[in-house]
Amino acid sequence: MREGYTFVASGWDATASSADGRLNITLPVAVNPDGSAIVGPSLEELVIDNDSTETGRLTYPAATLDTSRATLTVRTRYGDEPQPLDDGAWEYVDARTIRLLPAGTAFRQGSLYHLTYPATEPMVAGLGMAAVRDVVEFVRYAAADDSGNANPLAGRIRHAYAFAISQPARFMRDVVHYGFNADAAGRRVFDGVLNWIGGASGAFVNYRFAQPHRTQRQHIARWFPERPFPFAYNVVHDPVTDRTDGRLRRCLADDTCPLILEANSSNEYWVKASSLLHTDTLGDDLPDPPNVRHFLFSSFPHSGGSRQRGKGICQQPRNTLEAEPVLRALLVALDEWVSAGKEPPASRVPRRADGTLVEALPREHLGFPAIPGVHYDGLLSTGDLLDFGPQAGDGILSVLPPEVTEPYPALVPRTDADGNDMAGIRVPDVAAPLATYTGWAVRAAEYAGNDLCDAAGQQIAFPQTRAERLEHGDPRPSIEERYGGRDGYVAAVERAVRALEQDRLLLAEDAERLISAARQRSLD
Numbered sequence: 285m286r287e288g289y290t291f292v293a294s295g296w297d298a299t300a301s302s303a304d305g306r307l308n309i310t311l312p313v314a315v316n317p318d319g320s321a322i323v324g325p326s327l328e329e330l331v332i333d334n335d336s337t338e339t340g341r342l343t344y345p346a347a348t349l350d351t352s353r354a355t356l357t358v359r360t361r362y363g364d365e366p367q368p369l370d371d372g373a374w375e376y377v378d379a380r381t382i383r384l385l386p387a388g389t390a391f392r393q394g395s396l397y398h399l400t401y402p403a404t405e406p407m408v409a410g411l412g413m414a415a416v417r418d419v420v421e422f423v424r425y426a427a428a429d430d431s432g433n434a435n436p437l438a439g440r441i442r443h444a445y446a447f448a449i450s451q452p453a454r455f456m457r458d459v460v461h462y463g464f465n466a467d468a469a470g471r472r473v474f475d476g477v478l479n480w481i482g483g484a485s486g487a488f489v490n491y492r493f494a495q496p497h498r499t500q501r502q503h504i505a506r507w508f509p510e511r512p513f514p515f516a517y518n519v520v521h522d523p524v525t526d527r528t529d530g531r532l533r534r535c536l537a538d539d540t541c542p543l544i545l546e547a548n549s550s551n552e553y554w555v556k557a558s559s560l561l562h563t564d565t566l567g568d569d570l571p572d573p574p575n576v577r578h579f580l581f582s583s584f585p586h587s588g589g590s591r592q593r594g595k596g597i598c599q600q601p602r603n604t605l606e607a608e609p610v611l612r613a614l615l616v617a618l619d620e621w622v623s624a625g626k627e628p629p630a631s632r633v634p635r636r637a638d639g640t641l642v643e644a645l646p647r648e649h650l651g652f653p654a655i656p657g658v659h660y661d662g663l664l665s666t667g668d669l670l671d672f673g674p675q676a677g678d679g680i681l682s683v684l685p686p687e688v689t690e691p692y693p694a695l696v697p698r699t700d701a702d703g704n705d706m707a708g709i710r711v712p713d714v715a716a717p718l719a720t721y722t723g724w725a726v727r728a729a730e731y732a733g734n735d736l737c738d739a740a741g742q743q744i745a746f747p748q749t750r751a752e753r754l755e756h757g758d759p760r761p762s763i764e765e766r767y768g769g770r771d772g773y774v775a776a777v778e779r780a781v782r783a784l785e786q787d788r789l790l791l792a793e794d795a796e797r798l799i800s801a802a803r804q805r806s807l808d
Contacts, residue, residue, distance in 0.1 A: 296412030453482025483556020550723025580708030585741030603741030
């Protein structure tokens with residue numbers, strides 16, 4: 285806020301909760317031309333990571349409560365054969381709720397339940413893109429709304445930026461792709477976009493029976509249309525679908541493209557196929573479009589920070605790396621790019637050309653060390669090609685679950701001998717590490733063991749001493765061997781901080797804060 289920003293928020297996802305003052309949106313329900321209700325297939329997924337869930341909530345109401353018209357299956361992993369539940373094993377409590385029978389039976393912990401059923405009352409979810417466009421258009425350009433209410437920001441806005449995190453980042457990629465960065469008068473809506481942890485995906489929005497809250501990962505939501513071609517901003521030809529497209533195709537045609545900083549964690553490479561943002565669909569490197577820069581936050585999870593302490597449902601302690609200091613610097617860089625024409629920092633992502641973007645197997649080629657007690661099998665989420673039926677291009681999904689064919693290539697960052705990503709923005713905790721930080725994690729045995737642990741990463745501490753390292757057969761040098769003591773550690777952190785500050789990837793105030801924190805940090 286000290287930079288002079290005004291913060292504006294608006295809702296776009298009708299499935300989002302409005303609790304605690306959170307914003308969503310009220311959307312119209314689509315009907316047939318004669319006014320009758322639309323009825324069509326919908327797929328609901330219930331992910332059960334506890335032993336107490338007794339009901340499942342549906343995104344759309346069932347058109348009939350006759351369970352013989354629906355199919356409910358259960359499995360532990362997507363690769364398992366689904367086990368259908370008999371009609372008498374479950375029931376509708378009401379049009380939006382199901383439960384197992386007898387009443388009070390809990391869904392099985394560590395399982396995936398899929399319900400395919402005839403649904404009704406589909407929301408026109410794609411209007412969420414128009415709503416965001418229109419809110420920003422109003423605050424930028426209008427003196428008052430249609431009811432005469434004054435625009436409180438009239439005449440004060442010089443530039444508009446979108447800062448989108450996770451699901452909203454995927455949504456913003458669709459806003460640009462579908463041409464909603466142009467208003468009705470042909471004016472640019474957002475001048476700049478900073479997307480964080482959206483991966484190479486869009487959102488399940490512009491569809492009949494859309495479910496914007498879904499997010500594909502290796503263990504969950506793999507049968508929802510989050511990731512169809514195109515992936516990259518570049519306009520490229522896809523030999524798999526024989527289509528030519530790119531996220532920038534529409535805005536290039538009317539000169540409404542924003543300047544874009546696309547930032548992702550390592551987790552998005554493992555579970556969101558982020559390599560497809562800067563490779564073609566054969567896995568070959570693409571050049572940056574003039575208005576786009578890409579950044580990997582090396583070794584980061586999707587969701588980090590101190591709130592991720594402990595193992596949760598994962599096998600190892602979760603990764604606590606914090607992205608906020610670098611994100612602040614990127615926002616300032618975006619502002620300078622838009623408002624002053626100052627080029628932002630160059631892209632920092634792994635590339636096939638320099639050997640830092642590789643396949644996940646074999647482990648030795650990836651570079652990940654054989655750490656005692658740490659499971660590694662190269663499992664990752666690929667960009668599966670899904671066939672939802674002949675009307676999928678029009679947003680109507682008639683084949684549910686979809687037919688699954690060969691995946692697009694999903695490549696991941698190569699690691700150093702410690703298991704930390706080599707390419708990308710290496711924050712001080714990665715450049716001067718006390719642990720191995722990964723963007724991926726695996727689930728504990730009772731939660732579909734060895735499947736990926738969704739948004740989490742791992743934080744696997746280094747041995748303290750050489751003797752401890754040798755005792756446990758750990759190939760990673762100990763903290764004692766690396767730094768000798770606190771002074772050596774602080775010096776390594778300061779070198780990493782100053783390098784990032786020099787490259788405009790840390791603000792001066794954050795640089796000093798990180799160095800001070802290193803001086804206070806326990807090395808135990």
